[in-house]
Amino acid sequence: MRKIEQLPGVAEVQLNFGAGLIKAIHQNTSVEDIIRLINVNGYDARVQGESQAVLKTAGKLRTRMILAVVSGVMLGAGLIISWIGWAGNFHIYLFAAAMAAGGYYVYKSALNSLQNLILDMNVLMSISSVGAVFLGQWSEGATVVFLFSVGNLLQAHTMDKTRNSIKKMMQLSPKEARVIAIDGSESMVPVDTVGIGNTVLVKPGESIPVDGFISKGRSWVNQASITGESKPLEKTAGDEVFAGTLNQDGSLYIKCTHLAADSTLKKMTRMVEEAQAKKAPTQQYVDIFAKYYTPLVIIGAVFVVAVPVVLLGRPFAEWFYKALVLLVISCPCALVISTPVSIVSAIGNAARNGVLIKGGAYLEALGKAKNIAFDKTGTVTTGIMSLTDIFPFGGIGSEQLLQAAGAVERFSEHPLAMAVMAEVSKRKIILPDSDSFRAFPGKGAVCRVEGKELYVGNKWFINGLGISIGDVKQIEAELEKAGKSIVYVTTSKRVLGILGIEDVPRAFAGKAIKQLKQIGIEKIVMLSGDNEATAANIAGRLGIREYRANLLPEDKVKEIETLTWEGDTVMVGDGVNDAPALAVADVGIAMGAAGSDTALETADIALMNDELLLIPAVIKLGRRTRAVILQNVFLAIALKIIFLVLTFAGISNLWMAVFADTGASVLVTLNGMRLARHSF
Numbered sequence: 001m002r003k004i005e006q007l008p009g010v011a012e013v014q015l016n017f018g019a020g021l022i023k024a025i026h027q028n029t030s031v032e033d034i035i036r037l038i039n040v041n042g043y044d045a046r047v048q049g050e051s052q053a054v055l056k057t058a059g060k061l062r063t064r065m066i067l068a069v070v071s072g073v074m075l076g077a078g079l080i081i082s083w084i085g086w087a088g089n090f091h092i093y094l095f096a097a098a099m100a101a102g103g104y105y106v107y108k109s110a111l112n113s114l115q116n117l118i119l120d121m122n123v124l125m126s127i128s129s130v131g132a133v134f135l136g137q138w139s140e141g142a143t144v145v146f147l148f149s150v151g152n153l154l155q156a157h158t159m160d161k162t163r164n165s166i167k168k169m170m171q172l173s174p175k176e177a178r179v180i181a182i183d184g185s186e187s188m189v190p191v192d193t194v195g196i197g198n199t200v201l202v203k204p205g206e207s208i209p210v211d212g213f214i215s216k217g218r219s220w221v222n223q224a225s226i227t228g229e230s231k232p233l234e235k236t237a238g239d240e241v242f243a244g245t246l247n248q249d250g251s252l253y254i255k256c257t258h259l260a261a262d263s264t265l266k267k268m269t270r271m272v273e274e275a276q277a278k279k280a281p282t283q284q285y286v287d288i289f290a291k292y293y294t295p296l297v298i299i300g301a302v303f304v305v306a307v308p309v310v311l312l313g314r315p316f317a318e319w320f321y322k323a324l325v326l327l328v329i330s331c332p333c334a335l336v337i338s339t340p341v342s343i344v345s346a347i348g349n350a351a352r353n354g355v356l357i358k359g360g361a362y363l364e365a366l367g368k369a370k371n372i373a374f375d376k377t378g379t380v381t382t383g384i385m386s387l388t389d390i391f392p393f394g395g396i397g398s399e400q401l402l403q404a405a406g407a408v409e410r411f412s413e414h415p416l417a418m419a420v421m422a423e424v425s426k427r428k429i430i431l432p433d434s435d436s437f438r439a440f441p442g443k444g445a446v447c448r449v450e451g452k453e454l455y456v457g458n459k460w461f462i463n464g465l466g467i468s469i470g471d472v473k474q475i476e477a478e479l480e481k482a483g484k485s486i487v488y489v490t491t492s493k494r495v496l497g498i499l500g501i502e503d504v505p506r507a508f509a510g511k512a513i514k515q516l517k518q519i520g521i522e523k524i525v526m527l528s529g530d531n532e533a534t535a536a537n538i539a540g541r542l543g544i545r546e547y548r549a550n551l552l553p554e555d556k557v558k559e560i561e562t563l564t565w566e567g568d569t570v571m572v573g574d575g576v577n578d579a580p581a582l583a584v585a586d587v588g589i590a591m592g593a594a595g596s597d598t599a600l601e602t603a604d605i606a607l608m609n610d611e612l613l614l615i616p617a618v619i620k621l622g623r624r625t626r627a628v629i630l631q632n633v634f635l636a637i638a639l640k641i642i643f644l645v646l647t648f649a650g651i652s653n654l655w656m657a658v659f660a661d662t663g664a665s666v667l668v669t670l671n672g673m674r675l676a677r678h679s680f
Contacts, residue, residue, distance in 0.1 A: 004037060068153050070098075071149055075094070078092075078139065098142040102142075106152075110125070125328065132654055134320075148661075173243045177194050179194060179201075191210065194260060200255075201254075204247060209260075211264055212255050216252075217253050219235055219250030242263065243260070243265045244265035305320050325652055328661060337669060342625055345672050354607065358604050366623070372525075380544075385485070393472065404454055406431045407454060408447040410431060434448060441553050444456055454491060455489070455490045457488060459486065459531070467493070469495055480533035482500070485503065485534055486531065487501060588602065636664050643657055
């Protein structure tokens with residue numbers, strides 16, 4: 001990466017280890033020059049995007065495999081010939097061939113590293129193998145190179161497997177779409193050319209190519225690629241569908257709402273790629289450690305030779321050999337790879353199950369979570385409100401009250417507003433002209449209707465206007481006792497009436513709360529802008545002991561700040577109204593993010609569907625990820641300490657040291673990859 005940064009005209013380079021991507025923003029340097037430089041360093045690269053130099057890299061596994069096999073054959077032949085004492089020194093040529101084949105990429109990378117004043121694991125291995133040759137230990141030098149090449153091959157192979165989740169996501173969306181022209185004719189066009197408003201026909205068994213709404217047709221659609229839901233959903237006219245999902249048994253006419261580059265699937269893919277590029281705290285510490293660790297190891301190896309030989313008169317060859325073993329054992333391969341492979345596997349697994357985690361930091365924070373706070377409406381409840389009570393005052397009728405409320409709420413996307421509009425639509429009430437709409441989040445809204453201002457909101461909003469609600473307190477008390485949300489409709493002077501709206505808990509919400517308690521979450525709190533009785537009703541039905549009612553958005557922020565002082569806190573909300581609280585929490589989780597730009601951008605973790613059971617599952621994934629990372633770090637360090645002791649005890653040798661280092665790297669990689677199979 002540093003070599004690319006030194007090219008003229010390159011402004012920025014970003015390496016995404018997990019996704020196998022390099023992004024280069026450049027002006028004077030050509031894409032070909034960047035690709036050529038990457039190829040020289042032993043990687044295969046090709047252009048993925050056109051506006052920037054976005055390069056997809058993958059180790060030349062086939063070439064590496066061939067070279068490793070050749071190295072192994074040459075090593076084996078050399079050992080056999082040396083043991084039987086045949087053909088004089090011919091075995092040395094075989095060992096040299098083994099080193100040349102197995103060390104091709106190692107020595108090339110080491111030279112590039114030295115040119116950039118970088119001391120990495122390739123430099124350590126090169127010094128060790130060449131040093132062994134200097135001592136006449138050709139067999140050990142060849143063994144070092146062969147084992148290291150095999151280790152690199154296995155690491156490249158296993159890391160490629162962890163990248164498959166992104167590759168599969170990219171392949172879900174079809175390359176072409178069947179567009180219906182104005183005259184009704186059909187034509188297959190590249191999906192990138194489908195414009196917003198175009199109508200696309202998707203036949204049974206085909207993948208849906210674009211995000212949009214069904215304009216005609218009915219079918220069952222498998223949305224597992226987006227939401228992680230295993231069961232297909234029935235879709236009909238007016239329903240939203242997503243690119244990359246599978247149409248099963250009916251023809252669908254879909255009106256495109258997003259360009260291909262802006263589809264939910266593309267956003268998910270970009271988010272997973274970016275998440276894998278963001279380093280977890282443990283990985284950041286390890287990287288900083290490795291940066292200073294390797295030069296210190298080389299300095300330490302020099303002292304291992306200098307002190308006994310110069311000051312104590314010990315044999316040079318013996319202590320030089322121990323210094324070489326020290327270099328191999330101290331190679332930080334396993335330590336460096338221990339965290340990223342775990343993070344990549346876990347994030348990829350979560351994405352396949354409809355959970356987008358924006359980085360390793362949030363995954364680790366989940367693993368430490370002690371408290372969790374839920375928004376009420378639309379999170380632990382369905383958010384599909386039902387208008388159950390209508391109480392008009394001042395001589396007006398129910399339809400007049402609904403007409404006034406609808407004139408304001410027609411501009412709002414709040415769940416309570418949707419309940420009002422559903423009743424207005426059901427009764428086919430004609431609404432008057434209205435304009436100058438203003439929303440007050442967590443309180444209500446105002447709109448000018450036929451020259452007069454009408455207000456719709458909660459009790460605190462109306463009290464803030466100085467309007468008395470004394471005459472309706474008895475009705476208000478009855479509605480609150482029933483656990484219903486209350487909406488006041490007023491002019492600037494008097495109350496026109498109140499509406500009672502009911503919400504119900506989500507399916508499996510109670511089960512999710514129970515699972516959170518079982519896995520050791522210490523405090524579960526429900527936050528609500530509703531009245532005390534309504535909040536108590538829902539909390540009681542779900543088994544949530546603590547709740548806070550009558551909260552404005554700023555109050556929710558204060559509650560989250562208090563919880564974070566007590567321990568790592570997760571906030572779960574809808575990603576829009578709860579954006580401030582989601583931002584303050586250690587981890588913000590947005591529900592039902594499929595198709596929602598705001599939810600995807602706001603939260604640290606996005607659940608693509610509304611399945612609350614995913615929350616305890618992803619917290620368990622976070623905990624398991626932390627455990628695996630700690631296991632990997634412990635294993636990598638423990639093996640090094642053991643072999644350091646064996647080295648100075650005169651028991652360990654070069655090939656044993658390489659075997660231990662390579663073995664540790666493979667073990668931590670395989671251990672991290674277990675997270676890809678974690679059950680949700």
